[in-house]
Amino acid sequence: MNIDSSGGNTGVLSEPSYPDSHWEATSSALAWALEAIPLYAGHARHGDRTRIATASMDADATKCLLRELPILSKQDIRLHFPKQLLPTGFDWRAAVERNEAVLVATSGTTDERLQLLWEEGWWERQERAALCLHPAVRLVLSRDYREAVLTSPLCSGTTCHSGPTPLAERTIGNLLFLNQRGDPTYWTDSDVRTMVSELNAFEPDGLEADPAYLAELCRRARRLGLDLHQPSYVTLSYEFVSGLHRREIAKALSAPLLNLYGSTEAGVLFMECERGLLHHNHDYSHVELVPSGLFGAPTSLARVLVTQLSNRFTPLLRYDIGDLAFVEARGCDCGAGDGWVLRSIEGRLKDVTTTTRSEAVTVGELDREISQTRELAAYQVIQERDRGRWLIRWVAGDDARGTDEIEREITDRMRVLYGADAHVECRRERFIAPEPSGKYRLAMRKP
Amino acid sequence: MTPRNDFPLLERQVDGRRITYLDSASTTPKPRAVIDAVRRYYENHTANVHRGAHVLSEETTSRYEEARFSIAALVGAAPNEIVFVRNTTEAINLVAHGLGLSSEDEIVTTALEHHSNYLPWRLHARAVPLPLDEDGVPRYELLRERLTSRTKLAAVAHVSNVTGVVAPIERWIEESHARGVPVLLDASQSVSHLPVDVKALDVDFFAFSSHKMLGPSGVGALYAKADWLERFPLYQVGGGMVARHDDDRFEPREVPFRFEAGTPAIEATIGFGEAASYLRAIGMERVAEHSRRIGAEMVDSLRSIPGVRLFGASIPPERRIGLATFTLDVGDLAQRDVARLLSDGHQVIVSGGLHCAHLFHQRMTVAGTVRASSHVFNDSSDVARLAAAVREIAS
Ligand SMILES: Cc1ncc(COP(=O)(O)O)c(C=O)c1O
Ligand SMILES: [Zn+2]
Numbered sequence: 001m002n003i004d005s006s007g008g009n010t011g012v013l014s015e016p017s018y019p020d021s022h023w024e025a026t027s028s029a030l031a032w033a034l035e036a037i038p039l040y041a042g043h044a045r046h047g048d049r050t051r052i053a054t055a056s057m058d059a060d061a062t063k064c065l066l067r068e069l070p071i072l073s074k075q076d077i078r079l080h081f082p083k084q085l086l087p088t089g090f091d092w093r094a095a096v097e098r099n100e101a102v103l104v105a106t107s108g109t110t111d112e113r114l115q116l117l118w119e120e121g122w123w124e125r126q127e128r129a130a131l132c133l134h135p136a137v138r139l140v141l142s143r144d145y146r147e148a149v150l151t152s153p154l155c156s157g158t159t160c161h162s163g164p165t166p167l168a169e170r171t172i173g174n175l176l177f178l179n180q181r182g183d184p185t186y187w188t189d190s191d192v193r194t195m196v197s198e199l200n201a202f203e204p205d206g207l208e209a210d211p212a213y214l215a216e217l218c219r220r221a222r223r224l225g226l227d228l229h230q231p232s233y234v235t236l237s238y239e240f241v242s243g244l245h246r247r248e249i250a251k252a253l254s255a256p257l258l259n260l261y262g263s264t265e266a267g268v269l270f271m272e273c274e275r276g277l278l279h280h281n282h283d284y285s286h287v288e289l290v291p292s293g294l295f296g297a298p299t300s301l302a303r304v305l306v307t308q309l310s311n312r313f314t315p316l317l318r319y320d321i322g323d324l325a326f327v328e329a330r331g332c333d334c335g336a337g338d339g340w341v342l343r344s345i346e347g348r349l350k351d352v353t354t355t356t357r358s359e360a361v362t363v364g365e366l367d368r369e370i371s372q373t374r375e376l377a378a379y380q381v382i383q384e385r386d387r388g389r390w391l392i393r394w395v396a397g398d399d400a401r402g403t404d405e406i407e408r409e410i411t412d413r414m415r416v417l418y419g420a421d422a423h424v425e426c427r428r429e430r431f432i433a434p435e436p437s438g439k440y441r442l443a444m445r446k447p
Numbered sequence: 448m449t450p451r452n453d454f455p456l457l458e459r460q461v462d463g464r465r466i467t468y469l470d471s472a473s474t475t476p477k478p479r480a481v482i483d484a485v486r487r488y489y490e491n492h493t494a495n496v497h498r499g500a501h502v503l504s505e506e507t508t509s510r511y512e513e514a515r516f517s518i519a520a521l522v523g524a525a526p527n528e529i530v531f532v533r534n535t536t537e538a539i540n541l542v543a544h545g546l547g548l549s550s551e552d553e554i555v556t557t558a559l560e561h562h563s564n565y566l567p568w569r570l571h572a573r574a575v576p577l578p579l580d581e582d583g584v585p586r587y588e589l590l591r592e593r594l595t596s597r598t599k600l601a602a603v604a605h606v607s608n609v610t611g612v613v614a615p616i617e618r619w620i621e622e623s624h625a626r627g628v629p630v631l632l633d634a635s636q637s638v639s640h641l642p643v644d645v646k647a648l649d650v651d652f653f654a655f656s657s658h659k660m661l662g663p664s665g666v667g668a669l670y671a672k673a674d675w676l677e678r679f680p681l682y683q684v685g686g687g688m689v690a691r692h693d694d695d696r697f698e699p700r701e702v703p704f705r706f707e708a709g710t711p712a713i714e715a716t717i718g719f720g721e722a723a724s725y726l727r728a729i730g731m732e733r734v735a736e737h738s739r740r741i742g743a744e745m746v747d748s749l750r751s752i753p754g755v756r757l758f759g760a761s762i763p764p765e766r767r768i769g770l771a772t773f774t775l776d777v778g779d780l781a782q783r784d785v786a787r788l789l790s791d792g793h794q795v796i797v798s799g800g801l802h803c804a805h806l807f808h809q810r811m812t813v814a815g816t817v818r819a820s821s822h823v824f825n826d827s828s829d830v831a832r833l834a835a836a837v838r839e840i841a842s
Contacts, residue, residue, distance in 0.1 A: 109509075110502055164690050164698055185516075186527045186701050188673065427727075431526055433516040436509040 011299040013289055013327055018059075018282060018338050026286040027057035029309045030065060033317055039076075039084040040317055043069055066288065071305060072319040077114050077265065085314045092117055092313065101313055106264045108437040111350075112322075114265050117313040123267070126310070127260075130271040130281040131206075133336045134258060137233045140205045148176045148199055148231070150217060151210040151238050152183075152438030167198060176202045183434055184216040192220040200229040207231045207253075208260070210238040211245035212378075212440045218252035219377065219397065228252050235260040239439040240347045240363055243371030244378065248397070261345050266306045266321050270342055277332045278325075280339035284310055287340055288318065289327050294352060296359025300327045301346065322348055324362050351443045353383040353390070356419030363443050369413045375399065375406050380432050381414075383445040389423045390414055393432055403428055450729070451824045453478040460794075467795045467832045472608050472636055472770055472802075472820035474658045477718070481662055484721035488714040496713055497687050511713055514720025515703075518668050521723040521731075522634075522653060523644035528676065530669045530703040531711055535635045536563040538654035538669035539602070541706065542631055543567035545679035552599040555628075557585035558810050559607050562803045564633040568602060579810050583758040583772075587615050594626045601630045605637035605653075609804045610759025611742055611770025611820070613641070620650055629675070635659050639722075639822070640738040640768040642731035645670050661822070662722035663715035669706075676702040683708040726823075734823055741769035741821040741830060748834035749773055754841045758816065769821030772802075774813055775841055782815035785840060789817075793836035 034044040057065070077085065086092055095101040095117075105115045132138040153165075170177040178195045181187055187195075195217060199207075207214070214236070221228055234253055236245070237260040246257055261278060262268035267285055270278035280287055286309060289302035306319045324346040332341045347363025354360055370379055370392075377397030383390050392410055396403075407426040414424040434440050451457055456476035459466050468476060488510065494503035496511045512526075519526045532538045548554075554568035558576040568574040575593050577585045590601065601623040606613050616632060623630045629651035637643065638653075639660030645653050653670040657663055671679075681688075681699060685708040691698040699705035726734060743764035749755050754776035759767065775785050786799025798818040801808050808815065819833055 107505065110506060113502060113505070181701060185525070186704075188527070188677065188702070190677075191701075429520055430523065431516055431519060433513050433526075436505045 011291055013291060013299060013302060014329070015063075016331060016338060016340055020059075022282050022286070022339070023057075023059040023062055025283070025309045026066075026307065027062045029286075029307065029315065030062065030317065031057070033315045036087040037085060037315060038088055039080050040069070066286075066307065066318060069318050072316055074112060074114055074265075074322065077116065077314075077316070077319075081115055081314065082117065086117065087313070090313070095313070104264055106437070108439075109435055112437070116265050119312050122311065126268045126281060126284040127262075129283055130260060130262070130268040131235070133271040133279050133281065134233070134273055135335070136256065136274070137206070137235075137258070140232050144174075145205040146174045146176070146202060147206040147208055148178055148202055148204040149208045150178045150195070150213050151208075152213070153177070153179050153181065171202075176204065179213065183438060184213055185431055185433070187216070187220065189220070189224060192217065192224060193226065196221050196224075196226045196228060200227075203229055204231050206233050206235065207255075208235045208237060210439070211236040211241045211249070212239060212434075215245040215248040215377075218248050222252060231255050233258060237262070240345065240367070240442060242367050242442065244367075244376055244397075247371070248377070259345065261342075263321055266316065266319055267308060267311070269304070269306065269321075270340075270345075271336075273332060273334045273336045275332055275334050277328055277334070278342040278345070279332065279334075279336040280341070282337070282339040284308070289325065289340060292324055292349070292360070294360035296355070296357075297362075300329060300343075301325075301360075301362065302327050303349065322350065324349055324352070324364075326364070347442065351441065351445075353381060353418070353443050353445055355417070356422050361417055361443075366417060366443055369417050370410065373406065373409050373413065375401060376410075378432050378440065379410075380441060381443040383443070385445060386447060387423075389425055390418050391425045391427060393427045393429045395429050395432060450478070451826075453480070453725075454824045455479060455482070457824060462794070464794045467793075467829050469819040469821060469825065469829060469833055470796045470798055471822035471825075472611075472659070472818060473798055474664065475639070475661050475822050476824065477663065477722070478661055478725050480725050481718045481721045485663060485714045485718045488717050495710055507713060510717045510720075511711070514716045514723075517720035517723040517727075519670075521643070521727055522638065522670055523646050524653075524670045525673070527702055528645075528670055528673050530671065530676070530706045531716055532667050532669055532706075533665060533712070534656040534658070534667040535633060535654045536667075538652075538667055539563055539631065539633065540567050541669055541679075541682055542600075542652050542654070542671070543571040544682060545675070546571075546599055547680065548572040548599055551597060553595060553597045555590060555593045555598055555601045555623075557587075557603055558806045559583065559585050559609060559804065560602075560604055560806075561608050561633065561635070562805070563635075564602055564604060564631075565806070568600075572599060576806065579807065582761040583610050583807060583811055584612055584762060585614070587619065590619060591622050591626075594623065594628055598626070598628050601628050602633070603631075604633040604635070605643075606634075606640065606768055606770075607759070608636045608770075609772055609802050609807050609816070609818070610762075611636070611767045611772070612759045612762045613637070613766045613768065616648065616650070620648060624649070636768065636770070639726055639734070641735045651675060657715060657719035657722060660722055661725060662719040663712075665712035665715040666719050668719075673702060676706070679706070682706050685709050687711075729823060735768075737823060738769040738821065739764050739767065741825055741827075742767045742771065744827060744830045745769065745771035745819055745821070745833065748830055749837060752834065752838050752841055755837065758811065769825065770818065771820075772816045772818045774816055775837060777841065782813075782817050785817050785837075788840050789833075789836050793832070793839075795819075795833050795836050797833070 034040045102118045234255045259272040261270040286307040288305040291299045292301045304321045308315045326343040328341040328343040352360045378395040380393045411424045454476045492507045494507040496508045515526045519529050548571040552572040553575045555575045620630045631652035634655040638655040656667040688705045688708040690700045757773045783799040789795040800815050
């Protein structure tokens with residue numbers, strides 16, 4: 001990250017309260033990992049071990065110890081998996097054979113690829129716990145329920161499908177995996193019809209979706225005059241949720257659209273509540289929110305460091321997920337429980353762009369401004385620093401106004417964000433390509 | 448607009464003198480951006496596509512597929528309507544194969560076509576060529592009366608590689624569609640000289656080569672409406688185009704990938720995408736305006752030279768690109784020899800001969816022609832050098 005962080009706001013965020021059980025779980029997860037995982041054993045000082053061994057780890061001591069540990073990056077995981085990240089002497093291949101563990105791989109740009117081991121059921125348990133933070137969803141989950149999943153078929157949480165797969169193979173227990181294509185660009189009308197009719201026949205209570213994919217399905221279904229089955233809830237996961245996605249999905253689905261935030265490697269971390277805030281799923285992770293230090297950013301803009309509490313195979317300590325979030329300092333009294341409350345997920349740190357005065361602009365800040373443009377279906381901002389230019393590529397959804405008028409509005413909004421004197425260029429596109437991971441990138445800087 | 452400095456080839460000297468490149472209708476020089484994209488592939492990414500497990504393969508697949516978006520954007524298509532092929536010739540052959548033609552079927556075309564847009568129709572069906580007028584321009588207005596119940600396709604060059612004349616394709620498409628006949632445009636010479644929107648045109652098939660639009664050789668594209676591609680039978684089969692293969696059956700991948708068997712021209716395709724971006728960055732309206740202007744200058748300056756006979760020059764400059772084809776009456780010299788004199792004595796690089804259009808030369812009763820063709824990097828000084836050299840040979 002070569003964004004200038006000098007002069008940034010590096011105050012401290014005041015920590016919310018957690019139940020004692022959370023601190024106990026955190027300190028015992030730490031104690032175990034520092035002992036059992038070679039990579040961390042190297043980090044722990046002798047004094048730490050005695051402190052942990054004598055069980056004198058209260059909340060403050062745990063926080064202290066955590067802060068002394070180095071931050072774990074994606075690169076660290078790539079370099080140290082499997083041997084240094086698995087418990088000493090653990091035969092992971094045998095565990096995979098016995099179906100106690102699954103090897104998962106994320107795809108993504110070069111700096112995001114990872115492989116990890118999941119304990120069987122680990123994901124499902126924490127996802128369920130996260131979903132239950134929302135009362136309406138909890139009610140659905142208390143009965144027999146069905147859920148449909150729409151995301152890139154490369155990897156849908158626990159299952160990977162790619163290429164045409166019969167419905168029976170895509171229906172696993174109470175789950176239906178809808179998508180059979182790598183990229184919505186290649187969905188044909190008949191693919192859309194198939195997905196809609198499978199969805200409607202399955203009548204799921206819940207729909208878990210990549211927001212970009214679901215927005216596209218809604219748009220295409222609308223054009224084909226197809227109605228979608230109405231689930232009780234929709235969770236949006238896998239990639240940044242744009243205002244454009246929400247707007248398009250809301251035209252087709254009346255259920256609440258809930259951001260379910262996590263990642264393959266870190267687990268299911270936050271769940272959106274009835275008030276639109278995100279609550280920490282704290283039985284499964286401890287989270288440190290550290291001010292980003294980005295130039296021009298308030299203290300409440302934080303990086304997310306994750307310490308896992310129930311990962312027996314590849315426990316991550318102080319793992320920097322690479323995203324930014326705004327902390328809601330006032331918390332939320334909706335009843336979803338203790339712990340950190342986030343106002344919003346702000347996108348990836350590496351996708352932060354900067355204004356003419358070098359102040360950071362997060363993907364979230366960009367999106368809240370740009371997505372107000374009524375006609376947009378998609379966009380991508382490329383800050384070309386060598387040319388001193390902000391290029392915005394955009395795709396029209398509903399063609400209410402002419403290109404010039406839309407571009408005037410976009411340019412004005414870009415100048416609100418990047419500076420009145422910013423050199424903005426608009427380029428209308430019919431399509432914007434996703435990343436190798438199948439996700440869409442809303443902002444980037446070059447070089 | 449003369450981004451000369453973007454094209455390293457233009458620095459080439461022969462016998463101590465810098466070349467004047469006027470043969471872009473054969474193949475174009477490549478801008479630095481394209482060369483760099485290809486070089487970067489070799490230096491940083493070299494890998495096969497189709498998402499292998501390793502990091503280089505994922506990067507390469509990503510670059511390769513981005514090229515499809517870039518090409519699609521240039522012509523206003525959706526990426527799933529862009530099939531990568533080797534060149535225009537293969538694109539047209541793919542359509543000839545896909546339409547399931549028989550020897551009684553008729554394909555209406557013109558006597559001006561490049562062999563690539565003629566021989567496939569002879570091979571798979573019966574070619575019905577529209578005649579040419581004395582200036583070498585097809586009698587496009589005869590289309591309607593040549594369309595019959597046996598016509599399966601109307602196939603025409605969007606811009607002629609022989610005359611540089613832009614065909615009246617809007618009318619051609621309208622009249623064909625009115626008779627339920629699909630249209631193929633051979634866009635080899637048009638796609639990098641004119642703004643194109645295949646959706647607005649409502650054309651069914653649109654074929655072009657990378658190497659004639661500032662990209663590398665070895666790759667081209669077929670745009671086809673998605674429903675045509677969905678209906679086409681499989682073309683070549685093998686790796687890369689199959690989604691599932693069991694003992695008793697195999698299932699092809701989705702359109703367009705099912706038409707792309709085997710390892711493609713990866714680096715060329717990445718360069719192809721870069722070339723499309725390069726052209727879009729200049730702006731195709733500007734490119735077109737420049738091309739028309741150079742075309743008009745070439746025709747004007749050659750017209751006054753004694754012994755020069757131009758073809759297609761009866762057509763106003765708005766309907767031509769930067770291309771001029773002529774014969775020079777110099778006794779027993781063949782037109783090929785004229786091109787050779789231009790090259791060896793004057794470092795002016797042009798084509799001489801039949802330009803893969805034998806029917807045209809037979810109809811015009813000429814044994815060959817000389818063709819000068821420009822692109823974005825040419826300017827008036829190139830036209831002046833060409834005219835001076837031709838004048839000197841003529842004298
Ligand atoms: C009008 C036209 N059609 C087709 C072709 C064939 O192109 P390629 O050799 O790239 O297949 C050419 C190339 O000269 C051409 O000018
Ligand atoms: Zn709440």
